Amino acid sequence: MLIDPFVVIAQIINFLILVALLKRFLYKPITQAMEMRSQRIERQLATAASKEKDAEAEKELYLQKQQGLEAQKQAWLEQAKQEVAQEKATLIKQAQTEVEQVRSQWYKTLEQDQDKFTHELRDRLTQQVAITTRKALSDLANANLETQIIDTFIDRLCNLDQLPKATISTTSVSNPNHIITIRSSFTIPEAKKESLIAVIREQIAANAEVQFEIVRDLICGIELRERDYKISWNLAHYLTDLEVATAKILAENNNHLTTDNC
Amino acid sequence: MNLTPDQIIYWQRGVITINATLVFTWLVIILLVFGSWLVTRKLSPSTKISKGQNLLEVLVLGIETQIEEVSQQKPEPYLPFIGTLFIFIAVSNLLSIIPGYQPPTGSLSTTAALAICVFFAVPLYGIKKQGFWGYFKQYYLQPTPFMLPFNIIARFSNTISLSVRLFGNVMSGTMIVGILLSIAPLFFPIIMQAMGLLTGLIQAYIFAILAMVFIAAATTNN
Numbered sequence: 001m002l003i004d005p006f007v008v009i010a011q012i013i014n015f016l017i018l019v020a021l022l023k024r025f026l027y028k029p030i031t032q033a034m035e036m037r038s039q040r041i042e043r044q045l046a047t048a049a050s051k052e053k054d055a056e057a058e059k060e061l062y063l064q065k066q067q068g069l070e071a072q073k074q075a076w077l078e079q080a081k082q083e084v085a086q087e088k089a090t091l092i093k094q095a096q097t098e099v100e101q102v103r104s105q106w107y108k109t110l111e112q113d114q115d116k117f118t119h120e121l122r123d124r125l126t127q128q129v130a131i132t133t134r135k136a137l138s139d140l141a142n143a144n145l146e147t148q149i150i151d152t153f154i155d156r157l158c159n160l161d162q163l164p165k166a167t168i169s170t171t172s173v174s175n176p177n178h179i180i181t182i183r184s185s186f187t188i189p190e191a192k193k194e195s196l197i198a199v200i201r202e203q204i205a206a207n208a209e210v211q212f213e214i215v216r217d218l219i220c221g222i223e224l225r226e227r228d229y230k231i232s233w234n235l236a237h238y239l240t241d242l243e244v245a246t247a248k249i250l251a252e253n254n255n256h257l258t259t260d261n262c
Numbered sequence: 263m264n265l266t267p268d269q270i271i272y273w274q275r276g277v278i279t280i281n282a283t284l285v286f287t288w289l290v291i292i293l294l295v296f297g298s299w300l301v302t303r304k305l306s307p308s309t310k311i312s313k314g315q316n317l318l319e320v321l322v323l324g325i326e327t328q329i330e331e332v333s334q335q336k337p338e339p340y341l342p343f344i345g346t347l348f349i350f351i352a353v354s355n356l357l358s359i360i361p362g363y364q365p366p367t368g369s370l371s372t373t374a375a376l377a378i379c380v381f382f383a384v385p386l387y388g389i390k391k392q393g394f395w396g397y398f399k400q401y402y403l404q405p406t407p408f409m410l411p412f413n414i415i416a417r418f419s420n421t422i423s424l425s426v427r428l429f430g431n432v433m434s435g436t437m438i439v440g441i442l443l444s445i446a447p448l449f450f451p452i453i454m455q456a457m458g459l460l461t462g463l464i465q466a467y468i469f470a471i472l473a474m475v476f477i478a479a480a481t482t483n484n
Contacts, residue, residue: 002265002266002268002370002371002429003370003371003374004268004279004281004371005277006277006278006279007268007279007281007283007284007369007371007372007375008371008374008375008378009375010284010375011283011284011287011366011369011371011372011375011376012375012378012379014284014287014288014291014375015346015350015375015376015379016379017291018291018294018295018346018350019342019343019346021291021294021295021298022294022295022298022342022345022346022349023342023346025295025298025299025302026294026298026302026318026322026345027322027341027342027345029302029305030302030305030315030318030319030322031322031338031341032305033302033305033306033307033315033319034319034322034323036307037307037308037309040307040308041309
């Protein structure tokens with residue numbers, strides 16, 4: 001007999017016991033462990049999803065902040081550029097103004113120097129011309145400069161035009177105590193004074209009282225003054241012409257200098 | 263040569279007989295329970311697990327998947343019964359690689375006992391799921407009540423076929439190895455032993471799947 005009833009029953013019992021034991025020691029723990037792991041993974045996934053969501057929100061927030069900062073940076077840059085442009089324009093204007101002031105000052109100084117130079121030149125020329133003329137006259141004609149000036153002046157009074165002569169005469173008639181002043185830059189000798197008085201009374205006014213004055217500013221010259229009328233001869237006229245010519249040359253040089261600087 | 267391990271008797275008093283079938287069954291039971299206890303006493307719910315836990319999880323998950331595919335139901339109620347059938351038969355057959363080992367499944371008493379367990383498990387699961395009348399109508403009165411006698415015969419023949427198929431396959435494997443050992447002891451027994459391992463696993467799978475099919479037929483309306 002291949003089937004033993006006792007063994008069959010015993011095997012049934014053995015199998016049922018094995019089912020119970022494996023349920024206790026295998027299936028239950030293993031399924032619980034798998035379930036716990038599954039729940040844990042689900043929790044981790046949920047946490048990860050939540051963190052991802054938070055991270056997305058953070059990312060969005062930071063992106064917005066970054067965009068805001070970028071816009072602010074651009075605005076600041078624009079503002080800075082405008083301020084720099086304004087500052088540049090102001091500085092350029094200020095520099096131009098300062099340059100203009102310095103140039104004006106320089107021109108003024110230059111003109112002052114020029115005037116000073118011209119005056120000094122005039123004085124020096126006067127002195128030099130006087131010295132040279134005096135020396136030349138002395139050497140060549142054995143004549144004194146002042147004497148020659150007085151003689152020339154006397155000649156001029158003798159050859160005076162009718163209009164000035166009439167004017168001075170008219171004045172003398174209306175004023176009996178009329179005083180005619182002879183001003184010179186040097187001392188006139190007594191003989192020449194007599195000659196001058198005689199010529200004046202002869203040519204201009206017979207009753208005129210003649211006075212003599214020494215004026216150093218006349219620059220080697222002599223002049224006759226009667227109130228508002230004046231007859232004179234001195235080097236100042238020649239020197240004025242020389243001064244005008246010199247000033248013209250200097251002005252031309254200045255123009256050249258200005259053009260070169262520009 | 264013994265046709266069945268029932269014939270190897272260690273102790274006997276009256277009807278109570280302690281033979282190789284029972285002894286090796288107990289050894290398999292001890293091995294399975296001790297191995298399970300050894301692994302499951304330190305289970306880890308994290309993703310870092312031991313090799314033993316990994317092996318058992320793969321085994322349990324595979325059984326659950328097979329149950330779910332066959333029954334189209336949640337596997338938890340059937341896992342202990344079907345899983346134990348598969349594991350017990352598979353381990354009993356695989357251990358036959360050890361010299362001197364007598365597989366309990368090579369005993370018709372063992373396979374009959376397992377088939378009887380299936381025979382009673384089918385109505386128990388069916389009645390639990392559908393109630394007595396629902397189970398009876400579904401399982402015995404289909405397609406018509408006139409088929410009741412044939413359905414009853416089919417239930418018994420299922421049980422007999424289950425037990426005889428397993429017994430025949432395991433017993434024949436053992437017998438073939440024994441015969442080949444006497445004819446060509448050097449090479450062929452190894453091949454047949456390897457084949458025996460394969461057929462042993464296949465038989466365990468077939469037994470468990472058929473049991474699940476019977477239970478599924480009793481627990482579903484279709």
